[in-house]
Amino acid sequence: MSRAQTVVLALLVLHAMLGTLCLVIARGEHKSPALRWWGWGVLVYAAGLGAALLRDLVPPAFALTLANSLITVAPVLCAMGVLAHTRYVLPRLPLDVLVLATVAILSVANFGRVHADVVNLVAPTPIAVALFVIAGWKIWRDGPPEARAASRFLALCMFVAVGTWIVRLAIMGVETGERVGEQEVDLTIALFAIMQMVNGVATTLTLVWVDVRLMQADLARVAHTDFLTGLPNRRSVLLRFREEAGRAERGQGGFALAVFDIDRFKQINDRHGHAAGDAVLKEVARALGEAKRAHDVLGRIGGEEFVVILPQQSRAGALDAAERLRNAVAHSAVVVAGASIRATVSGGVAFYPEDGEDWDHVFAVADRRLYDAKRGGRDRVEPAALIDRRATQTHAGKPR
DSSP states (O other): OOHHHHHHHHHHHHHHHHHHHHHHHHTSSSOOHHHHHHHHHHHHHHHHHHHHHGGGTSOHHHHHHHHHHHHHHHHHHHHHHHHTTSSOOOOHHHHHHHHHHHHHHHHHHHHHTSSHHHHHHHTTHHHHHHHHHHHHHHHHHHSOGGGHHHHHHHHHHHHHHHHHHHHHHHHHHHHHHHTOOHHHHHHHHHHHHHHHHHHHHHHHHHHHHHHHHHHHHHHHHHHHBOTTTOSBOHHHHHHHHHHHHHHHHTTSOOEEEEEEEETTHHHHHHHHOHHHHHHHHHHHHHHHHHHSOTTOEEEEEETTEEEEEEETOOHHHHHHHHHHHHHHHHTOOEEETTEEEOOOEEEEEEEETTTOSSHHHHHHHHHHHHHHHHHTTSSSEEOGGGOOOOOOOOOTTOOO
């Protein structure tokens, strides 16, 4: 076995391992179309290399046609994997026609022995170059924002692969035209196979890096988002509260915290079922979301309770904003199983730093005012100015 054949065999084994790794990862809990397409592309490329190594055991025309046909298909699958992280979709019909045309050219050249060496060298390259340039450009421009650095490094790897193929094509073309010795050709094939190994590993690992960054972003969203309503959860709201408290301490003005609770929510669940209760929660979240200002922070902190952080609001402005939010819910409805369900909320408003200098104290004051609103008749916001600073008390037997 020559030096070039040995290195190509190593290239085959490496790509078979990389492709298998991608398929295994893609079948895990985090389903990844990108890694699945890429994995199949790498495996098809490895199969093409394997077919090329068999030309001493089977008719060369058959082996070379099969090998280069597989090598033509491989970049199509790989490009689809990269583009799975963008909104761009390859035009399948023109692409299928180009692939079939390339396979036909390879078949005619190898079986008809018409410039077979040149055709086998050149024919698979244009499709691979075009697809990797397109995929690299798209992932550079439109890759997932959560994985911007990884996407751009992936694009660079693809551009390096394109450059490698073009240089290989140029050097092999010169060597073919000048009829250089087998040793020089053997060395050229070996060197470019090594470069292909390096680029294959780099590109595959970078694609995995993109997926890892997306998984991390998903985990962060799960950790900070309420599953039912899609709103920030208690942890996320608490972080935003601390950010606003930090701004207030730097002299950028105080803020208000409004707490809302759906009135008689237990009765909704008992009368209409928990699915209807969930629908009501989502409708209340929608109504509050549409009524708040763009920079207000709305979250669900558990059960039927919502909070809104109102930055840079005066006492009167915060109460007006809370009343607007309450009114938005009162004028909304959700239809479940043919029944129109209307919900109302009661609210309480507290102010930072007047009512406390941390979450526990400010929230306790707003929560106490919320239940004063419940006792006052529900579907109302308790005017914070009328509530004194009583100590926090438990709410056993509070009206819901």
